[in-house]
Structure formats: C-alpha cells, structure tokens
Amino acid sequence: MKILVCISNVPDTTTKIKIAEGNATIDTTGIQWVINPWDELSLTRALELRDDQSTGVKSVTVAHSGPATSEPTIRKALAIGADDAIRINAESSDAYFVAAQLAEAIKKEQFDIIMCGIESSDFNGSVVGGMVAEFLGIPSVSAVSAINFEGGNPVITRDIDGGKEIINIPVPFVAIVQKGIAKEPRIAAMRGIMLARTKPIKIVEPVAIEPLTQIVSFEKPSPRSACKFVDAANPGQLIDLLRNEAKVI
Amino acid sequence: MSVLVYTENWDGKFKKLSFELVSYASAVAKMLNTSVTALSIGNVGDDELKKLGNYGAQKILNAHNDQLAMLDNQAYTNVIAEIAGKENASVVIISNNNTGKALAPRLSVRLKAGVGSGVSKLPLSADPFTVYKRAFSGNAFAHVVIKSGVKILTLAQNSFDLVETPNNAVLEKADVKVDASLVKTNVKDVKKQTGKILLTDADIVVSGGRGMKSPDNWGPLVELADALGAATACSRPVSDEGWRTHEEHTGQTGKIIAPNLYIAVGISGATQHLAGVSSSKYIVAINTDKDAPIFEAAQYGIVGDAMKILPQLVTAVKEIKK
Numbered sequence: 050m051k052i053l054v055c056i057s058n059v060p061d062t063t064t065k066i067k068i069a070e071g072n073a074t075i076d077t078t079g080i081q082w083v084i085n086p087w088d089e090l091s092l093t094r095a096l097e098l099r100d101d102q103s104t105g106v107k108s109v110t111v112a113h114s115g116p117a118t119s120e121p122t123i124r125k126a127l128a129i130g131a132d133d134a135i136r137i138n139a140e141s142s143d144a145y146f147v148a149a150q151l152a153e154a155i156k157k158e159q160f161d162i163i164m165c166g167i168e169s170s171d172f173n174g175s176v177v178g179g180m181v182a183e184f185l186g187i188p189s190v191s192a193v194s195a196i197n198f199e200g201g202n203p204v205i206t207r208d209i210d211g212g213k214e215i216i217n218i219p220v221p222f223v224a225i226v227q228k229g230i231a232k233e234p235r236i237a238a239m240r241g242i243m244l245a246r247t248k249p250i251k252i253v254e255p256v257a258i259e260p261l262t263q264i265v266s267f268e269k270p271s272p273r274s275a276c277k278f279v280d281a282a283n284p285g286q287l288i289d290l291l292r293n294e295a296k297v298i
Numbered sequence: 299m300s301v302l303v304y305t306e307n308w309d310g311k312f313k314k315l316s317f318e319l320v321s322y323a324s325a326v327a328k329m330l331n332t333s334v335t336a337l338s339i340g341n342v343g344d345d346e347l348k349k350l351g352n353y354g355a356q357k358i359l360n361a362h363n364d365q366l367a368m369l370d371n372q373a374y375t376n377v378i379a380e381i382a383g384k385e386n387a388s389v390v391i392i393s394n395n396n397t398g399k400a401l402a403p404r405l406s407v408r409l410k411a412g413v414g415s416g417v418s419k420l421p422l423s424a425d426p427f428t429v430y431k432r433a434f435s436g437n438a439f440a441h442v443v444i445k446s447g448v449k450i451l452t453l454a455q456n457s458f459d460l461v462e463t464p465n466n467a468v469l470e471k472a473d474v475k476v477d478a479s480l481v482k483t484n485v486k487d488v489k490k491q492t493g494k495i496l497l498t499d500a501d502i503v504v505s506g507g508r509g510m511k512s513p514d515n516w517g518p519l520v521e522l523a524d525a526l527g528a529a530t531a532c533s534r535p536v537s538d539e540g541w542r543t544h545e546e547h548t549g550q551t552g553k554i555i556a557p558n559l560y561i562a563v564g565i566s567g568a569t570q571h572l573a574g575v576s577s578s579k580y581i582v583a584i585n586t587d588k589d590a591p592i593f594e595a596a597q598y599g600i601v602g603d604a605m606k607i608l609p610q611l612v613t614a615v616k617e618i619k620k
Binding site: 065075087090175179189191192194213215217219225229264268270274277281 | 411
C-alpha cells in the first residue's frame with residue numbers, strides 16, 4: 050500500500066500579514082515558509098502508518114504544486130521522513146488549477162490513500178482535496194480525524210456535526226484530514242535532514258488549465274473598538290454590560 | 299436561471315444554519331434578479347420542508363432515496379449536480395461546515411464552477427462576480443472574482459442574519475436515481491454527542507486556555523456555560539495537553555467559529571487562536587496579564603484571577619435569568 054500526502058507551502062502561522070502596495074498581493078518580505086499545518090499532521094500520521102509494519106503501508110510520497118523556490122518545504126517533508134517527492138513546476142493560480150495539476154501527476158502513479166489537509170492557512174479554501182478526488186473519479190472522505198488499519202484495510206473516523214462516524218471505504222480514496230489525525234507534528238532529526246538531501250524529488254511539468262477564480266485585492270480586517278475594562282472586584286458589572294449594552298445574553 | 303441552495307437536515311429537522319443559507323441565497327437571488335430553489339436530501343416531512351419558504355425559497359425540492367441515507371460524497375455530488383443542471387442554477391450555495399467542505403469541491407470540478415469558500419457577506423458585485431472571503435486565517439480578507447459561468451459559494455456559519463419573507467413556496471419531489479454501486483462509503487458506527495450544545499451552532503461560547511492552570515479547574519467554566527446556555531471550547535495547548543478533547547479546540551487549526559459572544563478565559567490570544575474566533579460579534583477576555591494580546595481583540599475585559607471571577611459571573615447570570 051502506498052500513501053501520497055499533498056503539501057502546501059504557507060507563511061509560518063505566526064506571521065503578521067502585510068499587504069503589498071496596490072493591495073493586489075501580500076508582501077512576502079521576511080516571511081518564513083512552512084508546510085501547511087494540516088498537511089504536516091497528515092504527513093505525520095502517514096509516516097506512523099508506514100512505520101507500523103502491521104498496516105502494510107510501504108511508502109509515503111509527498112506532492113506539491115509550486116515553483117523551485119518551494120523546494121526547502123519539500124526537503125523538510127523528506128527530512129521528517131517521506132520517502133520521495135513530486136513537484137509540479139507551476140506557479141499556483143487558484144485551487145482548481147492546483148488540484149488539476151496534482152490529479153494529473155497522481156494519475157501517472159499508483160497510490161492507495163491520498164491525504165490532503167482540510168484547509169490551507171493561506172487562502173483557507175478547503176477545496177483542493179475534494180477537487181483532486183473528483184478529478185480522479187475516486188471516493189473522498191472529509192473531516193477525517195483518524196485513520197487506522199484493521200486486517201490490512203483502512204478504517205476512517207470522520208467528524209460530522211455533533212459526532213463521529215467510523216467508515217470503511219475501498220482504496221484508492223482521498224482522505225481530507227483535520228485536527229486530531231496525529232497528536233503533534235513529527236520534527237526532523239539531524240539524520241533525517243542529512244538523508245533528505247539525497248532523496249529523489251521528481252519534477253513534473255504542468256498541464257494547461259484555466260483557473261476559475263482570481264484574487265483581485267486584499268484588505269486588512271477592520272480594527273475592533275478598544276476594550277472596556279470591568280473591575281475584577283465587581284465582575285457582575287460585566288454581565289450587566291453584556292445584557293444591556295451589547296445585548297448578547 | 300436560478301440560485302440553488304443545498305439545505306442539510308439532521309434527523310429530518312433543519313437547523314438555524316439551514317435557514318441562514320436560504321436567507322443568504324434569497325439575497326443573492328435578489329442581486330441577480332432570479333429565484334431560489336432549495337434542495338433537501340433525505341427523509342424530511344412536508345411541514346419541515348415548507349419552513350424553507352419562510353426565508354425566501356420559491357421552490358423546494360426533496361430528494362429521498364435509501365441510497366442517500368448516509369453521506370457519500372460522490373452520490374451526493376451526483377444528485378446536487380443533476381438538480382443544478384435541471385434548475386439551470388447560476389449560483390449554488392452550500393454551508394461551509396463539514397458536509398459543505400466535502401461536497402463543494404467535488405461539485406466545483408463536476409460543474410466547472412469556481413468556489414468562493416467561507417464567504418461571510420453578500421457578493422461585492424454581480425458582474426464581475428466578486429466575493430469577499432477570509433484569507434491568511436482571518437489576518438486579511440480577499441476580493442475574489444469567480445470567472446466561471448456557474449459559481450459555488452460556501453457560507454460561513456453564523457455570518458448571515460435570518461430574513462423572513464412571506465411564504466409562497468412550491469413543494470416538489472425530486473426524482474433522482476442513485477447508482478448503488480457508486481456508493482462506496484460504508485458507515486460502520488456512529489457516535490453522536492447528545493445533550494450538548496454544538497460548538498459550531500452556539501450563539502455563546504465559553505472557552506478556557508492554559509491560564510486555567512489545571513483540567514480540574516474547569517468546573518466553574520462549565521457552570522458559566524450552562525448558565526448562559528453556551529457551548530464550551532478551549533485553546534490549542536489545552537487540547538494538546540489532553541485537558542479537553544480536540545473537538546473543543548478553537549483556533550486556526552481547530553474549529554473556526556463566529557458566535558455572538560465568545561468568552562475567553564485564561565487565553566492569552568495568540569494569532570493562531572484569534573484566527574479561529576475573530577469573527578465573533580463580541581469577545582470578552584478574562585486574564586491575569588493586562589498586556590495579553592487577547593485584550594486587543596476583546597470589547598470587554600477583566601484583569602484578574604479566573605477562579606475568583608467565574609463563580610461570581612455564574613451568580614450574576616443566574617440572577618438575571620431568574
């Protein structure tokens with residue numbers, strides 16, 4: 050069994066986002082780029098499954114659609130433990146474009162489980178995983194918070210509003226993964242970083258796809274009004290304000 | 299032309315979320331001078347279906363088929379895509395909840411329709427069709443032009459007010475065929491939360507962070523939530539430590555919520571936490587550190603010890619609820 054983890058290259062989650070002159074793009078000066086947090090958790094779980102021999106998972110590949118400048122992020126995934134990588138050599142334009150590129154690259158190989166984070170922390174679209182599945186014409190399970198194996202077959206937990214469902218689904222499928230899938234992201238060890246230098250990254254040229262959406266401008270969130278402080282000696286006043294001023298309770 | 303809205307039901311009942319979706323669809327339809335068709339999949343009674351008309355649905359379609367008893371993304375996509383075609387839908391509206399996130403991207407590829415995901419207000423313009431959505435986890439907002447003929451919008455929960463209209467809806471059965479061999483999702487077991495207000499549905503949320511100091515200190519926080527009819531939540535360190543379950547984690551990588559009132563207790567307000575709660579209408583912060591960044595996001599604050607303050611808040615709430 051082979052697992053593919055799709056990874057996105059995003060600004061470190063503590064970044065203060067600055068909008069560039071003209072509002073059309075983000076100012077990327079000084080930004081640290083990292084593996085999208087949900088993708089990093091997916092990768093961690095994929096590696097745990099590979100390292101557990103009872104699952105029958107033989108290898109973990111990572112795939113990324115992006116220019117050569119995103120290679121450090123791919124190397125990081127390899128340093129954490131992925132066996133090899135695929136990079137589609139394209140500037141990303143929208144989610145539809147990225148998903149189409151990933152699907153084209155995946156078609157050429159055989160993967161049993163394709164894992165995608167449920168969201169990327171940059172454009173917050175929550176769509177790439179489902180689009181990849183539809184392009185490939187294979188099942189998808191969304192909001193996956195656990196993947197385990199029973200008798201060589203994957204057993205998936207998906208979150209639904211107000212509960213969880215335990216699901217069997219035949220491979221190949223796309224698992225769209227959220228928080229809970231792994232306890233915390235695996236960190237690269239020195240040996241992994243050394244090994245990553247020689248692991249293969251296959252470069253694939255993109256196919257022609259017309260994006261469906263285009264970001265025309267960015268704006269900052271409107272600032273909130275200043276905080277009104279209530280004396281700790283009289284917390285009841287807070288309830289009074291929430292009742293009579295904000296009118297929310 | 300029409301606006302198609304997919305309205306999810308829970309055991310045959312709609313929730314506020316469903317009515318929000320129809321209200322939103324109705325406002326979008328007004329912008330485009332067209333009408334709203336609401337689609338419901340599953341076993342929902344006529345009286346319940348008719349309620350969608352109170353929020354502006356002119357036509358209500360019910361697709362009921364045993365093969366659709368459980369959510370299978372491919373089977374549901376087929377049904378919604380087929381109806382979107384028959385209704386000549388130019389805009390398809392779905393929730394941005396777990397179900398919507400599962401279906402919208404598949405529909406996008408099927409219909410070759412661009413997605414505006416997690417929108418929280420009406421499109422900024424109809425031509426070019428431009429939507430306003432969060433980006434960089436709430437640290438910015440983007441204006442996105444959807445260039446395709448058909449557009450899909452997923453609506454953020456609690457972001458659009460209900461708007462009632464006179465009900466003149468027509469109810470119809472949608473005749474859908476589902477190829478059983480296509481249904482691959484086999485649900486073995488369902489574990490439902492019962493008797494608890496769902497975090498994503500809640501109007502009020504009381505949330506605890508590491509400043510609560512110990513999982514044993516949650517008693518008064520839960521008591522305040524109960525008194526307010528609120529859901530409970532927590533910050534990431536708290537769920538990582540296992541003090542509370544990961545379902546309660548609100549923040550960038552956890553749940554993104556937009557209640558009317560969010561009470562953050564012992565939460566410092568890291569960027570990643572605020573990314574999950576910044577759309578709340580009011581934020582209240584209780585923290586011992588007067589310089590904690592949570593106070594910059596809050597409209598009301600108390601600097602002090604939560605263990606002393608929470609019980610007094612419980613008493614005050616009980617007093618006004620009498």
